[in-house]
Amino acid sequence: GAVVSQHPSRVICKSGTSVKIECRSLDFQATTMFWYRQFPKQSLMLMATSNEGSKATYEQGVEKDKFLINHASLTLSTLTVTSAHPEDSSFYICSPQGAAKGTDTQYFGPGTRLTVL
Amino acid sequence: AQTVTQSQPEMSVQEAETVTLSCTYDTSESNYYLFWYKQPPSRQMILVIRQEAYKQQNATENRFSVNFQKAAKSFSLKISDSQLGDTAMYFCAFMTKTSGSRLTFGEGTQLTVNP
Numbered sequence: 001g002a003v004v005s006q007h008p009s010r011v012i013c014k015s016g017t018s019v020k021i022e023c024r025s026l027d028f029q030a031t032t033m034f035w036y037r038q039f040p041k042q043s044l045m046l047m048a049t050s051n052e053g054s055k056a057t058y059e060q061g062v063e064k065d066k067f068l069i070n071h072a073s074l075t076l077s078t079l080t081v082t083s084a085h086p087e088d089s090s091f092y093i094c095s096p097q098g099a100a101k102g103t104d105t106q107y108f109g110p111g112t113r114l115t116v117l
Numbered sequence: 118a119q120t121v122t123q124s125q126p127e128m129s130v131q132e133a134e135t136v137t138l139s140c141t142y143d144t145s146e147s148n149y150y151l152f153w154y155k156q157p158p159s160r161q162m163i164l165v166i167r168q169e170a171y172k173q174q175n176a177t178e179n180r181f182s183v184n185f186q187k188a189a190k191s192f193s194l195k196i197s198d199s200q201l202g203d204t205a206m207y208f209c210a211f212m213t214k215t216s217g218s219r220l221t222f223g224e225g226t227q228l229t230v231n232p
Contacts, residue, residue, distance in 0.1 A: 043223065044222050049219065097218060108162035
């Protein structure tokens with residue numbers, strides 16, 4: 001397996017504020033980071049893919065100016081939800097990938113539960 | 118585009134019995150990987166088992182095994198000797214190398230193991 005951490009695990013914020021979620025790969029270098037969103041009782045939906053040092057590629061329907069992704073190092077990626085609204089309340093999961101762990105299996109962080117009031 | 122379908126939203130099984138979760142997929146690719154992930158109430162995604170499409174032998178991991186039917190594009194998961202800790206949401210997932218290792222998930226099957 002792989003050791004992946006996310007911080008915070010839970011966050012509650014007011015509508016209109018911004019929230020930053022950190023994802024760290026603790027035992028390997030993540031050249032690629034996938035960010036997923038999961039609504040209650042639903043499957044994981046890919047939001048964006050980022051490669052270290054490059055701009056993220058967003059899936060159709062995901063606003064790049066609202067969900068800012070930074071992947072400046074091989075062990076840390078951040079997702080910032082800007083001007084959050086109640087409909088952004090969801091479970092956000094990161095999934096780092098690196099050559100040391102193989103590129104044919106993905107591992108996941110423990111997730112961050114975001115609640116926007 | 119690849120799609121993954123899990124037709125059983127919910128299933129239940131008695132402890133110590135065997136249960137099979139179904140998954141079908143659609144792709145025009147010939148080289149791909151299939152996975153079953155488990156998501157318990159903690160919501161941590163846990164890899165259960167993986168299958169490489171070019172391997173004809175079905176993958177097994179202890180009590181977990183798959184029935185991979187490539188021509189039928191079917192990838193079912195069999196859980197033997199079910200345990201209470203197997204209670205979780207199970208997701209079937211598909212990945213190709215040409216898709217940049219992106220995973221496509223099915224809708225999930227909620228499995229409940231009853232004592």
